[in-house]
Amino acid sequence: MSDAAAATVETELKAMDQQVTDAQAQLATATDAAAQDQVARTLSDKRRGSIDRINRATGQRIGHGRDLSGCGVKNRGRHRGGKNTSSSPAATTTTTAAETTTDTTTSDPTTTTTTTTTDTSSEDTTTTDTTTTDTTTTDTTTTEEPTTDSSTSSAAATTTTSELPGPDENNELSGNDGEIQQPATVSLTFRGSPVTRVRAMPQFLRVLSGDAKEGANGPTNARAAWTCTGFEDRLIDKYPICPEGSQVERIHDFPSCWDGQNIDSANHRTHIVFPDSSGRCGNGFVAVPQLRVTLTYDIPHDVQVAGQYKVDSFPEEHHNPLSDHDDFANVMSQCIMWRLVTCVNGGRTCKE
Secondary structure (H helix, E strand, O other), X not given: OOHHHHHHHHHHHHHHHHHHHHHHHHHHHOOOHHHHHHHHHHHHHHHHHHHHHHHHHHOOOOOOOOOOOOOOOOOOOEEOOOOOOOOOXXXXXXXXXXXXXXXXXXXXXXXXXXXXXXXXXOOOEEXXXXXXXXXXXXXXXXXXXXXXXXXXXXXXXXXXXXXXXHHHOOOOOOOOOOEEEOOOEEEEEEEOOOOOOOOOOOOOOEEEEEOOOHHHHOOOOOOOOEEEOOOOOOOEOOEEEOOOOOOEEEEEEOOOEEOXXXXXXXXXXXXXXXXXXXXXXXXXOEEOOEEEEEEEEOOOHHHHHHOOEEEEOOHHHOOOHHHOEEEEEOXXXXXXXXXXXXXXXXXXXXXX
């Protein structure tokens, strides 16, 4: 996607947020059903206009009765036998080069602080000041398990315009500091449901994982996302100190139970929620592919031990690791989504 197209998508997604806000305000003062219907029609027209502008900017031709019969899963998919009924959902995975807007930074320690991770679609940056508190043993020199940083750190530095050139030069938040670290790897995996077939995500569905303001909002929507490579079954809410040969890793799982109607909601959460512990969606919700975003970082071991990596997001969060979060907007074509759904419902592992 070109920079111009990406800018249009971002502008229109923000406009759609505002459209919902405006409509809710109008509905609050609507005196009868006719007035409410008019608000709904106006909102629908505005959203359709935004979607059309996104389609034109991205070259999509959605909603024109496209024949999807030629959108089968590519031959690179490996069949794993049977339908998708195992406890480990089937997946179609896309791995990209380490280019995301998630920023990891390193800095000299100043005062100790808990850290926060960043949104892959936001201006968060990662830096750290940590102490080594082993989650399984007090001996941090002999354990092979990841240890954790339970302390906090903060530092203040002025961001130079060279870090955020051109139109982004004013995007950095005061109080963020350190050297931005690019992820070593970025993996996007869509998984099926362990209990049912999934439906296609609608275009422009917006999904959140985690809470960028956990310190202010509380832990309800926060999710532990930190670990080390080789320990993916253990997500923790502190910065890990990884064994030699293991990389710092962030794993974000997204909600996958959709209300079947809305691509967004006022709080960006109630239209799509997490399944229960068995993988089932609640009444009124349907299963869609679950996105997992995995990022790894080559943070030197001595930097980890010294507590010199952290996430920079909102300075008010004081680098809280539980403020790690991700945003996702589905701009896949119908053809790609069709392949994805066919893949996971067929119990395959596919790559694009």
